[in-house]
Amino acid sequence: MELRLRDRVFAPGEHAVMAIVNRTPDSFYDRGRTFALDDALAYLDSVVAAGADVVDVGGVKAGYGEAVDAGEELRRTADFVEAARSRYPDLVLSVDTWRSEVADVLCARGADLVNDTWAGHDPELVHVAAKYGAGIVCSHTGGLTPRTDPFRPAYDDVVADVVARTTALAQRAVDAGVAPEAVLLDPTHDFGKNTRHSLLLTRRIGELVATGWPVMVALSRKDFVGETLDVDRDDRLPGTLAATAWSAAAGVRVFRTHDVTATRQCLDMVSAIQGTRQPAVSRRGLA
Structure with missing residues (x-):
C-alpha cells in the first residue's frame, strides 16, 4: 500500500524520516532544547535541511x-x-497528541498526521483526523492510559497482540473516514512492554509489515536499546541505528528519530544495499 500524507506519496520500499520536535521543558532526550519557539523553529530548519x-x-x-x-x-x-x-508549505507535519480537542485545533492550523501514541484512548481522535483529511498513527500500549509506565507486562504473544490491536484500530479509523493510505501502524516499543518484548517485536517486525498497512517505528534512544547495551540515553545511537537498519530491511516505512542525519544515512544505505537507491557518487575504480 502506498502511504499518502499531504501531497507526498511514499511508495513501498521508500523510507521516510520523521524528526522529533519536543515543545516541552522536560522531554526524555533533549531536556527542553526546543521548548522555546525560536529554538524550535531553528531546529525545524536544521532537520529539514538534513x-x-x-x-x-x-x-x-x-x-x-x-x-x-x-x-x-x-x-x-x-x-x-x-x-x-x-x-x-509542502512539509508533512505530524502532531503527537492523544486528545481530540488538541488535534482539532492543530489540524485546522495545518497538521497532516495525528500521531496517537496512546492507542485510541480518546475515541474521537479518528473522527478529527477524518474531518481534516489527515492521517493517523495506530499504536499499541497494552491497555495503558496516557503517561503511565508498564509494571510487569505479560502477553501470550506480544507480536500477535500488537498485530491484532493495531489493525483493529486501523480498520476503525477507515470506518470513521480516514483514507486507508493515510493510516500507519506503530508497534510502540517500550510502551506497555519490557525490553524483551521490544526486542521480540523488532525481531519479528516483518509480521506487522505483512498486514499490508504502512508501519512506523519510534526506536530512537529508547530504554530497550539502553537496557540491551547497558548504556545511558546519550550513548544509544549505535544501538538505535542497528534496530533501524533491521526494521528498514524488513519493510518498515517511517522512522521517528532524534538523530535525523544519522538515520537518513542509515536508511539510504539500506536502500542502496537493497538496490532501490543508487550511490550518491560512483568513482571507485574509474581512475
Whole structure:
C-alpha cells in the first residue's frame, strides 16, 4: 500500500524520516532544547535541511511529569504548527497528541498526521483526523492510559497482540473516514512492554509489515536499546541505528528519530544495499 500524507506519496520500499520536535521543558532526550519557539523553529530548519520528510511536534512528555492540560498543550504546539506550515508549505507535519480537542485545533492550523501514541484512548481522535483529511498513527500500549509506565507486562504473544490491536484500530479509523493510505501502524516499543518484548517485536517486525498497512517505528534512544547495551540515553545511537537498519530491511516505512542525519544515512544505505537507491557518487575504480 502506498502511504499518502499531504501531497507526498511514499511508495513501498521508500523510507521516510520523521524528526522529533519536543515543545516541552522536560522531554526524555533533549531536556527542553526546543521548548522555546525560536529554538524550535531553528531546529525545524536544521532537520529539514538534513533530510527529514515528516516533522512531529509534541507538547506533553510521554512519561511521568507535571500535569499538562489541553490548553497548555495547545499553547506549546499551536504556534509552532502555524509557523512551520507557513515556513514549509509542502512539509508533512505530524502532531503527537492523544486528545481530540488538541488535534482539532492543530489540524485546522495545518497538521497532516495525528500521531496517537496512546492507542485510541480518546475515541474521537479518528473522527478529527477524518474531518481534516489527515492521517493517523495506530499504536499499541497494552491497555495503558496516557503517561503511565508498564509494571510487569505479560502477553501470550506480544507480536500477535500488537498485530491484532493495531489493525483493529486501523480498520476503525477507515470506518470513521480516514483514507486507508493515510493510516500507519506503530508497534510502540517500550510502551506497555519490557525490553524483551521490544526486542521480540523488532525481531519479528516483518509480521506487522505483512498486514499490508504502512508501519512506523519510534526506536530512537529508547530504554530497550539502553537496557540491551547497558548504556545511558546519550550513548544509544549505535544501538538505535542497528534496530533501524533491521526494521528498514524488513519493510518498515517511517522512522521517528532524534538523530535525523544519522538515520537518513542509515536508511539510504539500506536502500542502496537493497538496490532501490543508487550511490550518491560512483568513482571507485574509474581512475
